[in-house]
Every structure is written in structure tokens, then in C-alpha cells.
Amino acid sequence: MKKIFILDANVLLSDPNCCYKFDDNDIIIPISVIEEIDRFKKDLSEIGRNAREISRILDKLREKGALSTGIKLFDDRADSGKLFVSLGHNTSRLPGILDDNTDNHILAVGLNLQSQKKDTRIIIVTKDTNLRIKADALGIEAQDFEADKIAIQDISYTGIVNIDVSSTVINNFYKRQEISIEELNPEVTINPNEFIVLKDASNSSQFVYGIYDATDKIVRGISTQAEGVWGIYPRNLEQTFALEALLDDDIKLITLSGQAGTGKTLLAIAAGLSKVTDEDEYHKLLVSRPIFPLGKDLGFLPGDLEEKLNPWMQPIFDNLELLLSGGVVSRHKRMSKSYQELIDQGMLAVEPLTYIRGRSLPNQFFIVDEAQNLTVHEIKTILTRAGENTKVVFTGDPNQIDNPYLDSQNNGLSYVLKRFKKEKIAAHISLQRGERSELATIAAQLL
Numbered sequence: 001m002k003k004i005f006i007l008d009a010n011v012l013l014s015d016p017n018c019c020y021k022f023d024d025n026d027i028i029i030p031i032s033v034i035e036e037i038d039r040f041k042k043d044l045s046e047i048g049r050n051a052r053e054i055s056r057i058l059d060k061l062r063e064k065g066a067l068s069t070g071i072k073l074f075d076d077r078a079d080s081g082k083l084f085v086s087l088g089h090n091t092s093r094l095p096g097i098l099d100d101n102t103d104n105h106i107l108a109v110g111l112n113l114q115s116q117k118k119d120t121r122i123i124i125v126t127k128d129t130n131l132r133i134k135a136d137a138l139g140i141e142a143q144d145f146e147a148d149k150i151a152i153q154d155i156s157y158t159g160i161v162n163i164d165v166s167s168t169v170i171n172n173f174y175k176r177q178e179i180s181i182e183e184l185n186p187e188v189t190i191n192p193n194e195f196i197v198l199k200d201a202s203n204s205s206q207f208v209y210g211i212y213d214a215t216d217k218i219v220r221g222i223s224t225q226a227e228g229v230w231g232i233y234p235r236n237l238e239q240t241f242a243l244e245a246l247l248d249d250d251i252k253l254i255t256l257s258g259q260a261g262t263g264k265t266l267l268a269i270a271a272g273l274s275k276v277t278d279e280d281e282y283h284k285l286l287v288s289r290p291i292f293p294l295g296k297d298l299g300f301l302p303g304d305l306e307e308k309l310n311p312w313m314q315p316i317f318d319n320l321e322l323l324l325s326g327g328v329v330s331r332h333k334r335m336s337k338s339y340q341e342l343i344d345q346g347m348l349a350v351e352p353l354t355y356i357r358g359r360s361l362p363n364q365f366f367i368v369d370e371a372q373n374l375t376v377h378e379i380k381t382i383l384t385r386a387g388e389n390t391k392v393v394f395t396g397d398p399n400q401i402d403n404p405y406l407d408s409q410n411n412g413l414s415y416v417l418k419r420f421k422k423e424k425i426a427a428h429i430s431l432q433r434g435e436r437s438e439l440a441t442i443a444a445q446l447l
Contacts, residue, residue, distance in 0.1 A: 002081065004028060004117070004386030006109055008126035009036040009102065011145045012374075014405050016053035018085055020073060020404035021147040022290045027073070027083045032105040034058075034085060046375050047405070058085075071190035093136075103131045110140040127405065130315065155398060155414050157421060159428040160241060163188055164201040173198060173208050181212070184219065193251055195222075195241040209237075211244065211444070214424050228273040230323045232266060238431045239263055245427040246271035246393065249281060253372075253383070255417050256395045261440040264395040265369050267320050272365040272393075275346055282365040285342075287316050288356070289369040290378075316350050316369065353382070362387025372396035373403045375411035383416070 008215035011018055013032070013181045040051035061071045061083060065157040070082035086109055091100065093111040098104045113122045124135050124142040173179045173383050181190065190196070192214035200206035210219040224240050229247070230308060236239040238258075242300055245254050246268060256264040320339040342348035353368070365417035368374075368382060379394075386392055394416060398408040408414065420426035434441030 001120070002026060003123055004113060006030065006086075006106055006124045007033065008131060009033045009129060010052050010405060011125050012037060012125040013040065013047050013050050014410070015147065016050050016057060018059070018118065018145065018147065019050075021218070022081060023049070024074070024077060024079050024081045024150070026081045026438060027108065028153070029058075029083070030102075030105050030109045031405045032102045035371075036102050038177075040291075046209075046378055049377075057210075058083075079325065098134075103128065103134070106131065107135060107138055107140065110135065111138060112294040114140065116128040119332045137408070155408060157417060157428060158430040158432075159191075159421075159432075160195045161188060161190060161195045161239070162199060162407055163198050165198045167200050167202055167206070167389070170198060170200050170206055170208055173210070173219075173221060178218045179210070181217045183352040191421050192424045193245065194243075197237075209241075211241075222445065227288050230270040231271040232323065234267075235263070235435045236433045238429055238433065239267060242267050242429040242431060243271060245429060247274070249391070251425060252391050253387075253420055253423070253426040254391070254393045255413060255420075255428045256393065256431060257372075257398060257417070257428070259347065259397055259399065259434060260433035261436030262431035262433075264431055264437050265315070265323070265367070266319050268367045268393045269316070269377075270323055272367055273323060273348075273392075277342070277364050278400060283388070284347055284349060285365045285367070286351065286361065287369065288351050289316065290354050290373050291372075293309070311317045319350075354383055357381060359385050360387045361385050361390050362392045365393075366390055367393045367395065369395050371416075372398050372411045373406065374405070375406065376410075376412050376415045379412035379416050444447050 004027075005025055006028045013030070014383060015021075037051050037054055040047050041055060043051065059065070061067065061073075067083065067085040068087070070084045072080045074080035075082055083301070088326055090112055091104065093107055093115075094104055098107075106126070107368060110124050113120075122140060124131070124140055125145055126132060126142065132142040132144070136220060148285050154432050168178065169183060172183070175211045175392070184196075184198075190212045194212050196210045196212060196219050198208045198219075200208065203338055204362075207219065209224055212219050212222050222241075222244050224237065228234075230241070234243050240254055241262075245251050254268075256268060258264055269285070269287060272282075272287070275281045276285045289432055317339065324339055324350055339348060339350075343350070353374075364387075366386065371441060373380070373396070374382070383392060396413045398411055398414050403405060403411070406412075417428055434445075
């Protein structure tokens with residue numbers, strides 16, 4: 001039986017093509033939702049671009065007939081669902097306490113349809129939690145938009161797998177520093193560049209560590225006594241694995257996730273400085289983060305461009321100052337250069353993501369901090385800027401999102417993790433343990 005979905009503006013603004021993702025069910029867009037979308041069309045942000053795309057899609061459908069009577073969404077399907085733009089927000093059915101606004105117009109459309117089509121499921125689709133609550137109170141079914149969600153198992157992917165093996169396998173691994181995938185548990189699914197912890201099933205204190213090379217289908221051994229880079233030494237196993245991936249030139253895309261203080265940004269910048277200044281593997285270290293909202297001009301802050309950037313980029317500068325002062329091991333200067341000197345020499349750039357569109361970035365170690373605040377489209381824009389011999393590192397915490405249109409399941413960081421975790425050029429590590437300070441770790445856990 002066909003269902004009728006009533007779409008909120010935030011669903012359309014998050015995915016302009018969402019109308020085509022409800023199978024052969026009917027779609028209703030209240031006229032007040034069109035009005036709300038119209039208010040965003042001149043915005044320079046991702047939301048503004050989506051608003052303009054929605055208008056183009058609806059205008060193209062309008063050419064086929066009247067939206068008020070319904071337009072088929074799929075011409076090649078006999079039972080295709082239709083899209084309607086509805087004027088039927090008679091608010092007389094709503095409690096008098098509710099204001100005259102778009103959310104309540106959507107509720108009114110739902111109530112009117114329920115009275116007219118008693119045998120049809122009427123469902124409001126919205127990313128607004130409060131609208132779903134009000135719909136439930138009025139007896140209208142309401143759902144979040146699930147098509148842009150990442151499955152929970154993808155979000156919980158850590159990039160590390162533990163496998164129990166025999167002592168014979170452990171000994172063979174020690175000798176050869178590699179092992180074929182056939183010698184391990186065949187029931188375990190291992191992704192390319194996933195880190196492996198092999199445990200001796202008969203002796204729980206025996207461990208060996210490796211990384212899965214999907215090209216040769218072997219697990220290569222790695223040392224947990226990782227050398228520090230720029231005065232930074234890994235303090236736990238996850239940081240060791242992260243540094244291993246960051247320093248591997250064959251891995252071109254890395255995602256690092258974890259709560260505040262786990263060392264995501266610091267490790268990435270330290271590895272980038274090492275690759276650019278010590279090894280000359282890349283021409284430049286480019287560090288960037290979104291100025292929320294992405295695409296917003298910087299003119300609202302006083303001063304020149306550098307002064308405007310400082311409030312947004314200060315966390316990156318703090319990490320650079322720590323590294324250039326010898327890291328956490330020594331307070332002596334590691335080298336005479338300050339980060340400003342590295343910037344002047346073209347080896348380092350700290351920029352907002354605002355102006356990334358249209359650029360090409362070859363031979364760069366490109367770090368994008370706070371990537372959980374990026375949409376899927378913005379992630380695609382960034383990755384398609386990568387030129388020859390460019391490495392891209394995304395860092396962020398999916399549980400700390402400032403964008404009101406995103407959550408832990410539909411943000412760009414989670415999306416790129418899902419789509420790239422089976423690719424041979426990508427790796428992911430979830431950092432679990434806070435290392436900034438005892439206070440910061442406890443605060444992240446308790447607050």
C-alpha cells in the first residue's frame with residue numbers, strides 16, 4: 001500500500017534529491033515549506049546552494065504539469081509516486097496554543113490528510129526533533145530522514161581488529177614479520193589498511209601487531225616502539241597506529257576520530273611537518289578547518305584577513321607552537337623557524353575552507369580539522385581538490401557537531417569513513433584515550 005510522506009524544509013535542504021528516495025510513494029511539500037526554502041536561496045553557504053537546486057528540480061517537474069494535482073516522479077514506472085505542492089494547511093484542527101508557522105502548517109497538512117485518507121499511512125519526515133514530538137502528540141506518524149544516515153556499525157568502526165590465534169601463528173609472525181590472510185581466522189572480515197592485534201589464545205599476555213596489506217593479502221608487522229616526530233611520541237596503541245598510517249605515503253586518505261584531547265590534530269600536524277620539512281615528500285603542509293557555516297565570508301570580523309582568521313584558526317596555531325617549541329618532551333626550540341617563517345617560505349599554510357572551491361592542490365599534506373561539521377557535498381568538494389601526490393587527513397569527533405543540519409550519522413566525516421573503508425588508499429583510526437591532561441580526559445567522560 002502506498003504511503004504519503006510530508007517533507008519538512010530541513011529534509012529538502014539537506015538533500016535536494018530526497019524526493020526520489022521514497023520508492024513509489026507519494027510526496028507532499030506544503031506551500032509554506034516552499035516559502036521557507038525561498039528565504040535561503042541567496043545564501044552563499046551549502047544550504048543556499050541546496051535551496052537553489054531544490055527550486056530547479058521542482059521547476060523542471062512543474063514543466064510536466066500542475067504540481068497542485070501531482071507530477072509523476074518516475075516516468076518509466078507505471079505505479080510511480082507523485083509529488084504534490086499542497087495548500088491544505090487548514091489550521092482549524094490544531095490546538096489554539098500553537099503559533100502560525102511553517103512547522104505547524106506541516107502538522108495541519110498531516111491532520112487534514114488523515115481525515116481525508118483514513119486507510120493511508122501519513123508520515124511527516126523531518127530532521128526537527130521538536131516537530132516529531134509535536135506530531136506524535138497529535139497522533140501523526142513522524143520520522144527522521146534516514147536515507148542520509150550512516151549505519152551504526154559504520155560509525156563504530158575503529159580501524160582495529162583483534163584476532164585470537166595459536167602460539168604457532170604468533171611465532172611465525174615474529175620470524176617473518178608478515179603472515180598471509182589465509183593463516184588467520186577466515187571468518188574475520190578485514191578491511192584494507194586495518195590494524196591487526198594478534199593475541200595468543202593460550203597466553204593472554206602475548207600480542208603482535210600488524211597492518212593488512214590488501215594488495216598482497218598479507219598482514220605486515222609493525223613496531224609499537226614508534227619513533228617520535230617533532231617531539232611527539234605516541235602514548236597509546238591507537239596513537240601508534242595513527243602515526244603509522246600518517247607516515248605511510250601509500251595511504252592517501254586518513255580519517256581520525258575521537259573525543260577532545262585524544263591527539264588527532266596534534267599527531268596529524270606533527271606527521272605533516274615531518275613529511276614536508278624533514279623528508280621533502282610533499283611541497284606544503286596545508287591545515288584547514290571549516291568556519292561555520294562553511295562558505296560564510298569573513299567580513300563580519302574586524303581587521304585584515306590574518307586578524308579575521310585568528311579566532312577560528314587559533315587551535316591550529318596552538319598545536320604548531322607546541323611542536324615548534326619541542327613538543328611535550330622539551331621546551332627548547334626544536335628549530336629556529338617559527339610557524340610564520342614556515343608560512344613565509346611556502347612550506348606551511350593555515351587557511352579556512354571557505355575558498356577551497358575551484359582550487360587544485362597537488363603535492364600537499366592536507367589536514368582538515370573539525371571535519372564532523374562538514375556535509376557530504378562539502379567533503380566531496382574537498383576530496384576532488386586533491387591533486388597528484390596529495391595526502392588528505394580528516395580529523396574530528398562525530399559526537400561534537402555544531403551544524404544544526406547534521407548529526408553523528410549523516411555528517412561528512414562519518415560518510416567518508418563508510419565509503420572509503422574498503423579502499424586500498426584509505427585508513428581509519430578511532431582514538432579512544434584522552435592524552436591532553438588528566439583533567440581534560442575526565443571532563444570529556446563526565447560532562
